Amino acid sequence: MSYIKVNQELVTKEVAEKLIKLCPFQAFEYNDSILSIHSGCRICKICVNKGPIGVCEFIESKQQILDKTKYKGIAVYIQQQDGVAHPVAWELIGKAKELARITNEKVIVLVIGHSLDRIAEEALEYGVDQVFLYDDPNYQAFDLERYTNVVEEFFQKHKVNIILFGGTLQGRSFAPRIAARLQTGLTADCTMLDLKENNDLLQIRPAFGGNIMAKIHTPNHRPQMATIRYKMFSAPSKVKPFGIITKEPTDSISKDSHVHVLSLEQKPKGKDISEAEVIIAVGRAFKKEKDLELIQPLMKSLNAEVACTRPLVENGWMDPRRQIGLSGRTVKPKLIINLGISGSIQFIEGMKESELIISVNNDPDNKLFAISDYAIHGDIYEVLPELNKLIQQVWSQRTV
């Protein structure tokens, strides 16, 4: 087996301490003058490359080499409900087309469900080469076990090189099931994808809560699988369809199931800010409760949830469930716009992991600017009315 060998004769207390500090996975243990590596090790080889010279050594064993030429095509799984695709699927097609150009691969779409003709047509409009439909009344509603059987069948038959899944809650539960079934790798929540000349997919994702990026590959297994969050990539423009739709037989695929949906309730909209993808946070710069109405057009336009700092809860202007901070909720939206918030440590701890942070404040010394992607020096009472005008323009253009 491949592993990292520790040359004990070179290990001193200092060396051990250095390596323990160096390892991002805390995989070293130093006991009784023996430095050992335990199962936390991800073989990132940082100890080999950046550690004291010669102490750690990578011992590689020869593996059976996979014939990569047998696997062709980049497949995108389309998550759908009642014949409507989740838009993340189109974004994945966009990325798949970019990757396909590198090695001249085909972009293939896999859809499972019932009455799928419209989705198939729509997929072709995004310029895919081939659509495979597994259309069966038994697939009307998503069923983890049945759908897994279908993907297994699809892969065994078509030997695709890559399968991409949307990182929705459903996708994040479904894709690992398939990866285990097909005995292959799966990288969650990739933020970047690239393809090497030899058709190896580079899967790039943040590690350690986003402070470090890891470049991951699947050198010896197929399919190569990744999940990608919604809004990470862009949907391609529509083209004149040229691809082919193929209906695949489903009779011989097992339809056993041990999970039954008893009821399904739509969630009341905008209840929990910790799940919100877009948040507009308001602070003490708002002088009266009524002024909060200024954010309405922006909220509607961004489909955002409103959140606030503690003083606004104390004033009774907002529900405590909408408070961000250590004594409120922690949020990690894709976008947060902070309006007139000075940025207490408690507030910052509650939202600093947000993907995109925009802050508007007329006080240049506020603490939020330093952790914001965009620091907008301005008074909310000036910016918001202007912004509302621009939003109104977009709306009126749409209705014309």
Add this chain to the structure above:
Amino acid sequence: MNIITCIKQVPGSSKVDVDPKTGVLIRDGSNVKMNPYDLYALETAYLIKEKYADTIVKTITMGPASAKKVLEESLYMGSDEAYLLSDRAFAGADVLATSYSISQMIRKLHPYDLIICGKQTTDGDTAQVGPEIAEFLGIPHVAYVTKIEEVQEDGILVRTSMEDHEEQLKISFPCLITVDKGTLVPRLPSFHRKQRFTGYSIQTFSLKDLEDKDPSHYGLEGSPTQVEEIFPPNKKRDSISIKGDKKTITNSLFEILKEKKYI
């Protein structure tokens, strides 16, 4: 009924920075803790145990010998038994190899009705190990469970929370669930229980104790994915200052929102 809860020891802080000059990682201490989502997995198990008398909760983890600490914590909170899976052969394990190793261990703890995992860990953040364990065991799973509604003879009724809807599902035993926070408040370890477990020795499993002893199925060798490189992200908050009159700055804000496809 027999419940197995899977927990993990994770770094106490996710604060890891990269020295821009040397590319070396700078870590904030080496403190560790139980993965916070696992606390909900444990609490879910304990609530079932309180309601259904002859329930046994076994807690397992895979990791170094020092991971016994989180197992002890689980015993003091309410678990009946705790087991550690630890072997150098597991080094370099990715999701697939980790899940396979854990599934092999669970096979040794047969019989079981219900396996409970946290929805994800705070270090790996993939949410994949639970579903993969279920697949390796050939049992159904449901992710993101927020509430156990009822335990029945042949299965459980659970509630899950998805992006825009909630579902009520029935899963047949044996099965695996991953749990989200829901309304749970994890209990604290109790001094009384700690005293009760004085002298309790946590059993450790290694590769030789598992059914499948082929080392190539574990660790790096059994891992399809490999980390090719670790690198610092683009400076995360490279703040762009936008100044000017109200029209200019508002237009900039509007353009940013448009460019990022929010408007």
